[in-house]
Amino acid sequence: xxxxxxxxxxxxxxxxxxxxxxxxxxxxxxxxxxxxxxxxxxxxxxxxxxxxxxxxxxxxxxxxxxxxxxxxxxxxxxxxxxxxxxxxxxxxxxxxxxxxxxxxxxxxxxxxxxxxxx
Amino acid sequence: xxxxxxxxxxxxxxxxxxxxxxxxxxxxxxxxxxxxxxxxxxxxxxxxxxxxxxxxxxxxxxxxxxxxxxxxxxxxxxxxxxxxxxxxxxxxxxxxxxxxxxxxxxxxxxxxxxxxxxxxxxxxxxxxxxxxxxxxxxxxxxxxxxxxxxxxxxxxxxxxxxxxxxxxxxxxxxxxxxxxxxxxxxxxxxxxxxxxxxxxxxxxxxxxxxxxxxxxxxxxxxxxxxxxxxxxxxxxxxxxxxxxxxxxxxxxxxxxxxxxxxxxxxxxxxxxxxxxxxxxxxxxxxxxxxxxxxxxxxxxxxxxxxxxxxxxxxxxxxxxxxxxxxxxxxxxxxxxxxxxxxxxxxxxxxxxxxxxxxxxxxxxxxxxxxxxxxxxxxxxxxxxxxxxxxxxxxxxxxxxxxxxxxxxxxxxxxxxxxxxxxxxxxxxxxxxxxxxxxxxxxxxxxxxxxxxxxxxxxxxxxxxxxxxxxxxxxxxxxxxxxxxxxxxxxxxxxxxxxxxxxxxxxxxxxxxxxxxxxxxxxxxxxxxxxxxxxxxxxxxxxxxxxxxxxxxxxxxxxxxxxxxxxxxxxxxxxxxxxxxxxxxxxxxxxxxxxxxxxxxxxxxxxxxxxxxxxxxxxxxxxxxxxxxxxxxxxxxxxxxxxxxxxxxxxxxxxxxxxxxxxxxxxxxxxxxxxxxxxxxxxxxxxxxxxxxxxxx
Amino acid sequence: xxxxxxxxxxxxxxxxxxxxxxxxxxxxxxxxxxxxxxxxxxxxxxxxxxxxxxxxxxxxxxxxxxxxxxxxxxxxxxxxxxxxxxxxxxxxxxxxxxxxxxxxxxxxxxxxxxxxxxxxxxxxxxxxxxxxxxxxxxxxxxxxxxxxxxxxxxxxxxxxxxxxx
Numbered sequence: 001x002x003x004x005x006x007x008x009x010x011x012x013x014x015x016x017x018x019x020x021x022x023x024x025x026x027x028x029x030x031x032x033x034x035x036x037x038x039x040x041x042x043x044x045x046x047x048x049x050x051x052x053x054x055x056x057x058x059x060x061x062x063x064x065x066x067x068x069x070x071x072x073x074x075x076x077x078x079x080x081x082x083x084x085x086x087x088x089x090x091x092x093x094x095x096x097x098x099x100x101x102x103x104x105x106x107x108x109x110x111x112x113x114x115x116x117x118x
Numbered sequence: 119x120x121x122x123x124x125x126x127x128x129x130x131x132x133x134x135x136x137x138x139x140x141x142x143x144x145x146x147x148x149x150x151x152x153x154x155x156x157x158x159x160x161x162x163x164x165x166x167x168x169x170x171x172x173x174x175x176x177x178x179x180x181x182x183x184x185x186x187x188x189x190x191x192x193x194x195x196x197x198x199x200x201x202x203x204x205x206x207x208x209x210x211x212x213x214x215x216x217x218x219x220x221x222x223x224x225x226x227x228x229x230x231x232x233x234x235x236x237x238x239x240x241x242x243x244x245x246x247x248x249x250x251x252x253x254x255x256x257x258x259x260x261x262x263x264x265x266x267x268x269x270x271x272x273x274x275x276x277x278x279x280x281x282x283x284x285x286x287x288x289x290x291x292x293x294x295x296x297x298x299x300x301x302x303x304x305x306x307x308x309x310x311x312x313x314x315x316x317x318x319x320x321x322x323x324x325x326x327x328x329x330x331x332x333x334x335x336x337x338x339x340x341x342x343x344x345x346x347x348x349x350x351x352x353x354x355x356x357x358x359x360x361x362x363x364x365x366x367x368x369x370x371x372x373x374x375x376x377x378x379x380x381x382x383x384x385x386x387x388x389x390x391x392x393x394x395x396x397x398x399x400x401x402x403x404x405x406x407x408x409x410x411x412x413x414x415x416x417x418x419x420x421x422x423x424x425x426x427x428x429x430x431x432x433x434x435x436x437x438x439x440x441x442x443x444x445x446x447x448x449x450x451x452x453x454x455x456x457x458x459x460x461x462x463x464x465x466x467x468x469x470x471x472x473x474x475x476x477x478x479x480x481x482x483x484x485x486x487x488x489x490x491x492x493x494x495x496x497x498x499x500x501x502x503x504x505x506x507x508x509x510x511x512x513x514x515x516x517x518x519x520x521x522x523x524x525x526x527x528x529x530x531x532x533x534x535x536x537x538x539x540x541x542x543x544x545x546x547x548x549x550x551x552x553x554x555x556x557x558x559x560x561x562x563x564x565x566x567x568x569x570x571x572x573x574x575x576x577x578x579x580x581x582x583x584x585x586x587x588x589x590x591x592x593x594x595x596x597x598x599x600x601x602x603x604x605x606x607x608x609x610x611x612x613x614x615x616x617x618x619x620x621x622x623x624x625x626x627x628x629x630x631x632x633x634x635x636x637x638x639x640x641x642x643x644x645x646x647x648x649x650x651x652x653x654x655x656x657x658x659x660x661x662x663x664x665x666x667x668x669x670x671x672x673x674x675x676x677x678x679x680x681x682x683x684x685x686x687x688x689x690x691x692x693x694x695x696x697x698x699x700x701x702x703x704x705x706x707x708x709x710x711x712x713x714x715x716x717x718x719x720x721x722x723x724x725x726x727x728x729x730x731x732x733x734x735x736x737x738x739x740x741x742x743x744x745x746x747x748x749x750x751x752x753x754x755x756x757x758x759x760x761x762x763x764x765x766x767x768x769x770x771x772x773x774x775x776x777x778x779x780x781x782x783x784x785x786x787x788x789x790x791x792x793x794x795x796x797x798x799x800x801x802x803x804x805x806x807x808x809x810x811x812x813x814x
Numbered sequence: 815x816x817x818x819x820x821x822x823x824x825x826x827x828x829x830x831x832x833x834x835x836x837x838x839x840x841x842x843x844x845x846x847x848x849x850x851x852x853x854x855x856x857x858x859x860x861x862x863x864x865x866x867x868x869x870x871x872x873x874x875x876x877x878x879x880x881x882x883x884x885x886x887x888x889x890x891x892x893x894x895x896x897x898x899x900x901x902x903x904x905x906x907x908x909x910x911x912x913x914x915x916x917x918x919x920x921x922x923x924x925x926x927x928x929x930x931x932x933x934x935x936x937x938x939x940x941x942x943x944x945x946x947x948x949x950x951x952x953x954x955x956x957x958x959x960x961x962x963x964x965x966x967x968x969x970x971x972x973x974x975x976x977x978x979x
Contacts, residue, residue: 037294040330048325069301070294073322074330081325104304106317106337436885679869725871768870768880771918772889773976775870781880781887789868789882 030060031071031098040070047078047089056088058117064094067101076110090115121302129170130223131421136163137216138490144212145493148205157194160208164190167215169352172345173309176222178233179215185237186211204243209494211236279369280311283350285339286364293333298357300337306353311343424520427481431667434470434477435764438668439783441470442761446785471762478519478665485563485570486514488526492534492561499538506545506556507538513563518570519665525642526572526662532635533574533646533658534559541578541656551653553577565664568686569644574658581650583607589616608650612636642666643684643779645796667765671792673758673784674740677727681754682763682782682792689741689749691757696735709739709751716741716751719802721793724777731755744799752795761785765792776801837935841957843964844911844924846894851924852931852957852964857913861927864908874975875901878923881910888912889976890921896972898948915969918977931959938966 029046032039050057059075082089091114102111143160146152168183189208192198214233221228285307289298307313318336322328341350350365445463453460489511496509518526542548542557549555560575583604590596590610602610610616614633639646644662663669663684671682698710699718708715718739722730731737731753739751763782768775768791779794841852842861867879867890876895880887890910894902902908902923910921938955954968 037331044325044328044330048328051325069299069333069335070330073319073333073335074328076319077322077328077334078325080322081328084324101301104301104315105335106315106339107319107335109316110319432885725869727869766885766887768887768889771887771920772870772877772880775872777871781868783882783885787882788866789880789887791868791870 027055027057028060029057030062031064033063033065035064035066035071036068037070040068040074043071044074044078047074047082051078051081051085051087054085054087057082058090058092060092061094061098062092064098064101067098069105072102072105072107076107079110079114088115090117092117121305126174128421129174130219132170133167133219133223136167137212137219138487139163140167140212140215141209141494142490144205144209145497147200148202148209148497152193152200154194157190161187161190161194164215165348167219169348171219171222172349173306173352174222176218178228179218179222182211182218182233182237183215185240186215189240189243198243207236207239207243211240280342280344281346282368283341283343283347284366284368285337285341285350286366287337287339287354287358287362289333289336289358289362291332291334295331300335303353303357304339307339307341307350310345310349310353311341313342314340422480427477427520431477431481434474435668438470438474438762438764439785441466442785443787444785474668474762478668481520481665481667482517483520483523484515484517485523485526485572488523488530489514489561489563491527492530495531495534496538496559499535503539504544505538505542507542508556508558509534510558510560511562512560516563516565516570518662519667521666522570522642522662522664525638525666529635529639529646529660530561530572530574532631533660534561536632537574537576537578537656537658541576541580543579547579566661569661569663572658572660572662574660575655576657577655580652580654580656581608581611581648583650583652586610586616605647605649608648608656611648612646637774640774640794640797643794668762669765669792670760671763671782672740672760673790674721674738674754675756675758676721676725676731676754677729679725679727680758680784680788680790681721682790683740683742683752683795684779684792685760687742687744687795689743691738691740693737694734694739694751696733699734707734709734711741711751714749716749717799718751718753719798720753721798722753722755724798724802742795744796748799750795750799752793752798763790763792839933839935839938839966841931841933841964841966842911843928843931843959844909844926845928846897846925847899850928850962850964851893852933852959852966853911853913853969854966855930857915857969859912859914859919862910862912862921863906864904864910864923877976878904881921883912883919883921886919888919888921890923891972891976893922893924893972896948897952913969915973915977918973920969920973922972931964933957933959933964933966941965 027050029043031043035043047057079089094116099108099111102108140160140163143156143163146156147160164183164187168180168187171179171183186208189198189211193200198204214236217228218233287300289300290296293300304313304315316338318338319334321336322334343349347365347367354363445467448456448459448463451459492511493509496507499505500507537559538557542559543551543553545555548557558577560573562575563570563572565571587596587602587607587610590613591598593613593616595613595616596602596610612632612635616632636646639660639662642662643666644660646658646660648656648658650656663686669682670685672685672688674681674683692711694709694711700708700710700715702708707718709718710716718734720730721727722732734751734753737753737755738757739753741749741751744750763784765780766782768778768781777794777798778791779797780792781789782792784790840855842855842858843850843852845851862883865881867881869879870877870889876892878890878892880889882888892902892904894900902925904923908923908925909927910923911927912919912921914920938957940955941950941953949965952967952972954966957964957966
């Protein structure tokens with residue numbers, strides 16, 4: 001079975017950068033077309049920051065074409081944590097690829113419990 | 119390239135190796151070495167070929183491989199013994215497998231029923247061993263899945279019953295960091311049938327302590343397919359450790375006639391509960407030797423597309439040329455005024471040379487891949503000619519550039535055919551001459567003097583010089599009154615149209631083989647010659663450059679032309695004294711050097727170069743080794759320098775030229791021809807050589 | 815490039831009766847010693863100015879030698895000599911037409927390249943049997959372009975002496 005290239009750990013935190021910086025003031029995060037491991041790391045950082053500040057977040061999943069398992073996993077962790085803290089986390093217009101990926105990975109049931117907006 | 123293409127490519131590359139291993143094992147069986155290891159090697163090879171074929175839907179290949187595999191399984195379980203007839207049959211089966219693989223690779227089909235005769239023979243032999251004793255699959259052994267009554271059991275066809283597998287995947291936390299993406303595995307499973315995946319996220323930490331690079335998920339995957347468990351296992355092969363994987367078949371395997379179709383309702387997807395169904399199929403079954411999923415190889419090597427490598431080699435070649443052009447341009451600058459620049463250029467030259475060496479080293483391969491085909495060839499030839507011959511091989515780890523390895527097979531084939539066909543006598547004749555009934559052919563390879571030299575030695579009857587000579591005269595290739603040395607007589611066999619076999623056997627043809635061989639070898643910058651002792655045997659010597667791509671050369675000037683002489687052939691260069699140059703009665707010239715007389719070849723005359731220096735003492739003489747032509751002195755004007763050059767073909771757009779091995783592009787952008795000194799010696803004829811050698 | 819069987823806009827521009835598909839041959843026209851020749855454009859790879867060749871030993875007179883064409887060794891033929899009209903004395907003003915046949919790339923030295931002409935295939939006349947001159951054996955046919963007679967050459971036959979063993 002062909003393997004993708006092995007990743008090296010990407011824990012490069014720039015000094016003095018607060019993790020919540022990546023989320024725009026209106027709390028919107030857009031997922032890229034290729035939501036890979038790197039995106040998963042950034043996403044987790046950004047969402048962690050938002051959660052710490054109790055900021056509501058809208059995740060725009062329109063552009064997703066390639067959803068990786070690390071990214072899906074990150075979203076599940078985030079959604080669960082946001083829900084537990086009673087902070088709003090919603091998804092906007094998830095693409096077909098987004099949904100298909102969750103189905104394939106076996107996290108469809110979890111995903112179906114999330115909030116989606118137009 | 120999408121995954122399926124990638125899978126296909128990898129599969130066929132694997133098959134190359136597997137077919138080689140299979141043949142080696144079958145040859146060993148044929149030679150009477152029917153031990154457990156050999157049988158297991160053969161079984162393993164077929165099994166792997168079958169597995170990939172299954173995933174890629176090469177149904178015919180799968181069916182035949184299955185039949186073959188069943189036979190081998192029977193053998194290694196001791197249910198059947200190997201006799202010569204069976205061994206021969208299996209060799210033929212091996213050939214058939216190879217043909218089916220090639221057809222699949224080419225996207226074509228072998229003729230209908232091509233493999234049926236062999237398959238039928240295999241099956242009837244297998245049945246004769248008492249197949250009725252086969253027990254049902256509940257014992258958990260691999261062989262349970264191989265049902266000789268239904269050889270197509272593992273082929274996913276519409277008629278085969280649907281089997282239900284449950285896969286529990288509990289990967290390590292660094293699954294993603296290892297480069298695995300579970301969706302690819304799921305997709306591969308989807309190709310086998312219908313898949314339902316449920317992930318267990320119970321181990322997923324809250325966001326505050328979540329590490330995106332770790333894998334916290336576990337999976338339960340239900341697959342419904344007609345494929346066998348090997349197909350499932352193969353999906354995870356190399357990606358996932360066996361210990362992280364548990365595959366259970368929830369349906370009873372089809373060998374058990376009582377079970378029809380799938381098991382009942384799909385159990386609720388609760389993760390990590392130990393399944394209670396029958397026959398758990400652990401991926402690594404230690405009980406049956408040799409029946410393991412392929413162990414994940416330690417990654418010490420990678421496969422590289424040859425195209426990528428060739429591209430690299432070309433690039434490096436161009437780099438070397440550019441760098442030497444740069445060096446030449448800057449050589450006019452006084453080094454003392456630009457010391458740093460000069461040093462930098464020098465370093466760059468060194469780097470370019472090292473880079474070139476490095477890239478060339480990547481391309482070298484042991485000649486083993488070519489040598490490995492020879493034992494089978496000898497065996498077949500022996501059978502065809504009714505002779506008793508064994509082949510001894512040595513030096514197969516000798517390495518040469520891939521370009522050379524590819525060219526080796528054909529000349530080797532002819533030389534070995536010649537040895538078995540013409541050299542080795544029939545057992546009766548050998549006995550009458552006091553020789554052992556079994557003839558021996560020795561094949562060896564070694565690095566000698568910057569080249570690779572391959573020898574094929576037989577202990578046969580040697581060359582019948584009288585007959586060869588008579589035939590050559592008869593064909594008008596030789597004057598009746600020429601005087602030839604024994605060695606020259608021997609090498610007459612390389613002339614076209616010479617065949618002195620009593621019966622022109624089908625194999626070696628009408629003597630057209632050896633002259634074509636010689637021409638082809640010379641075209642590569644190689645030499646081939648034969649030495650023989652009457653009654654004792656003959657030896658073929660085949661020498662080839664280590665690479666056809668690059669060589670270290672001495673740049674020489676003759677008139678207004680520049681040539682390159684391979685360093686490996688240069689013995690020394692000197693400026694002769696007039697008194698050491700002697701004219702011969704026949705018209706040639708020789709140079710007296712430390713007690714010997716060396717024939718002179720005027721390059722300017724041989725190549726018709728205007729303005730070439732006329733007298734050797736005004737120019738230089740390079741003493742070179744011209745192989746069969748012995749030592750000759752090449753008269754040139756000057757030595758310009760020494761450098762490594764990239765060999766370019768003159769022949770691809772023009773034709774082969776006697777005395778020219780190729781061309782290169784020098785630092786000034788101009789083309790320089792590379793000399794083939796042996797060819798040069800022959801073309802010029804040398805002093806006192808017969809027309810026969812010159813005419814070849 | 816030659817639009818055999820297709821509508822050729824160039825032909826229409828030149829006032830040919832177009833409309834229906836009429837087989838057209840596009841030729842690169844060149845001159846040697848004042849005579850005009852043409853070669854099927856589909857065989858032409860490129861056109862270069864003359865550059866010095868490295869001579870090859872023991873080759874026919876019309877083989878001038880080889881050049882380095884972007885890393886490939888390409889033989890250059892003197893067409894004038896090949897046609898038996900003596901040897902060229904090339905200067906930078908001369909032109910080399912690089913052609914491709916089968917898998918080979920070969921260059922042909924000519925005096926000059928004039929233009930590209932389109933010739934309807936049905937207007938190509940066979941070469942009269944003049945009786946075995948080197949030039950005649952290399953020709954495929956004759957055509958008239960703008961009142962000028964162009965001899966169409968066969969690259970295969972020009973190169974036959976060196977490609978056939």
